[in-house]
Amino acid sequence: MINFQEWGNLFLNQIVQTSIIEWLAVGFGISEVLLAKRNNIWLYPTGIISICLSMFLLFKVNLYAETLLNIYYLVMSVYGWIIWKKRKEDNGVQVSWSSTAEITIALLISFAGFGFLYVVLKRFTNSDVPIWDAFVSSTAWAGMWLLAKRKIENWIFLNISNIVAIPLFIHKKLAMFAVLTTILFIVAIFGFIDWKRIYNKKKLDPAL
Incomplete structure (x- = not known):
């Protein structure tokens, strides 16, 4: 039986112990996805700051595929x-x-990326979560490729990654990263809806 009180206390304890670097990474990460939802180019410089801070933290907890991601x-x-x-x-x-070609490429990125990362993590690292680490990273690879090309489906791939990343971060005691990913998951749903609206509006009036 799941002890939710114990989980809650553990989670709160992780938040209390969160470093300033993790807080900053999360803050810039939230700003990035909110800007992406609004189709604002400033998502990229904001995201770059979050990415650099995140790499430092992820490497420290042996999430090597996430670091490569x-x-x-x-x-x-x-x-x-x-x-x-x-x-x-x-x-x-x-x-x-x-x-169809772009979706095929995105799926190939996901499957090939998963296979490559799993083998590397299993054979050459001390990762204790090679399957989940590889899966989160490979699906996010595909999502980021579609985001760069401004394809609506990027939100689907990113959320497939997010839904697995949340328990992975909790397992690795990165509480604020789990919170961030939960926020990203929710915002990505609205991002998908907003981008569909933007596309439909543009289609009805190409001059916009």
Whole structure:
């Protein structure tokens, strides 16, 4: 039987012991996803700060795939920043649904990424959660790739990653990261709805 009071006390204790670096990483992470929800380009510089702080923390608790994921986030953030800025200057289509080819690529990123990360974590690291760490990272890889291309489905892939990441962070005693991921999960639902609205509005009036 699950002792919710014990879990609650453990979680509160983790929050009390949260470092200033984790608080900052979470704060900038929340700002990033709120800006993404609003389709605002400033999500990228804000996210870069959160990513750099997160890499330091994740490496300390042996979440190696998550650390690699954040390196990927860093690269994709720079890539996405450039693409978003260029499209804004060119007045191009900003938000759209993925093509069949793009969904196929996203799925390949997820499956191939999972296989690669699992093997690396299992054979070359002391990770005690290779399956879950690999899964969270590989699905988020696909989501970030779609986010950089402003594809609506990015929210789906990111939330598949988020729903598994929440208990993973609790297991690793990163309470505030679990809170952040829960917030990201909720905001991503609204982000999906908002991006659909933006796309439909743009489709009805291309001049917008």
